[in-house]
Amino acid sequence: LKILTGDHQPTEGRVLLDGRxxxxxxxxxxxALGIRIVPQEPEIVPHVSVAENxxxxxxxxxxxxRxxxxxxxxxxxxxxxxLGFAGVLDPDLLGSRLTA
Incomplete structure (x- = not known):
């Protein structure tokens, strides 16, 4: 994961993005290339919106x-x-209001 996020350089092999x-x-x-890591146990910031999270x-x-x-x-x-969540997930909802 640290290689994919650019934190470490690989000692062998290569990383392909869209086949390149x-x-x-x-x-x-x-x-900048759109690579993000989503933790398995996501942490939600309770006092900001879904969009900000x-x-x-x-x-x-x-x-x-600003x-x-x-x-x-x-x-x-x-x-x-x-992603198919339009109308299902309110982007303004506070993180503290989310449920499993």
Whole structure:
């Protein structure tokens, strides 16, 4: 996992992304390529929204490094639709309100 996230370099073998070899030299590069690790036991931040939980560590920012809520809304709406959760999961729901 640390190789896939760019934290470590492989000593042998290679990483393929969409069938092409890539060298992941940093976590920022891995994130830029869309590589994320989802822990088996996800931790939910109770006092922020589902959208903010989904993008924790990669929240879109605007001027002054403030959260770009419009961009966050665009991303979460597109992702929920793509994954089949549109209309099922409220992106504004607080993490503390989620149930299994």
């Amino acid at each position: 070899p890539v060298e992941l030299r940093s976590p920022a590069q891995a994130r 989904v993008y924790a560590g990669a929240l879109p920012t605007g001027r002054g490094r 959260l770009d809520r419009a961009e966050l809304r665009r991303r979460i709406t597109a992702d929920l639709e793509r």
